[in-house]
Amino acid sequence: MGKEKVHINIVVIGHVDSGKSTTTGHLIYKLGGIDKRVIERFEKEAAEMNKRSFKYAWVLDKLKAERERGITIDIALWKFETTKYYCTVIDAPGHRDFIKNMITGTSQADCAVLIIDSTTGGFEAGISKDGQTREHALLAFTLGVKQMICCCNKMDATTPKYSKARYDEIVKEVSSYLKKVGYNPDKIPFVPISGFEGDNMIERSTNLDWYKGPTLLESLDMISEPKRPTDKPLRLPLQDVYKIGGIGTVPVGRVETGVLKPGMIVTFGPTGLTTEVKSVEMHHEALQEALPGDNVGFNVKNVAVKDLKRGFVASNSKDDPGQGSS
CATH class of the missing domain: 2.40.30.10 (Translation factors)
Structure with a gap:
């Protein structure tokens, strides 16, 4: 990947099991960051360990200990390219005891991608007082990450599947919270996706034809280019x-x-x-x-x-x- 595209850092945040690693892994896989044979090997390993649904997350969970526990511990750096940007993804963990890693990862980011579990119970757990959807959004804003993209994930598992009513409910509630934190929700795309199935990740999904906004990839290209102070002394x-x-x-x-x-x-x-x-x-x-x-x-x-x-x-x-x- 050449240096001609602007380099941006993206942090992926959200509640535990909201699908951060799966969504990120899928994105990197689809945008050519990973060899197809490697994904096939991950699929085989994941199936052998009865964690078939982790196959894309396997991309990010390189350490054996992490694989066995089924969680992402240290911040994994991965890269991919959009039409406009050369992106480094900082995959931040969602478990509460890893909040320190989350802070060091977030403070380096130009944009936060907040992954929300749209399933019944999943969304409610994340947005509850003890949930990490709120905590991560607040941390991101406090640490100076002023641009955000929200992904309403697991739309393939809502009741009914790909439910517009569920999406609308989530957008309303999350927008209200983000506004309290300091974000302007009108400037934040809310993209309904399935990180596992791939709906609205790169290409528009017919399962979500009621949604007229940008895909996740298009949203990434809409990030405002960060100003880089090259003329100042090195820090x-x-x-x-x-x-x-x-x-x-x-x-x-x-x-x-x-x-x-x-x-x-x-x-x-x-x-x-x-x-x-x-x-x-x-x-x-x-x-x-x-x-x-x-x-x-x-x-x-x-x-x-x-x-x-x-x-x-x-x-x-x-x-x-x-x-x-x-």
């Missing part, structure tokens, strides 16, 4: 630090402002550690420069993993490096 908060055999220490994070290039001398705040950037990668592809919004890993010279921590900020030592505040 790159670290999300994590890895030691990779044969390469060395690789900090990972999202460029917030400025540009990161191989050969650049960077300073890590708050400790002031300074070193050279040997290489920069995104999605296993070497970059000549990383721009704001890019989630990257970069290899640094003569630095031990223990010297860097999540939350440190990398800046260009020759251009207004970050200062600790007293």
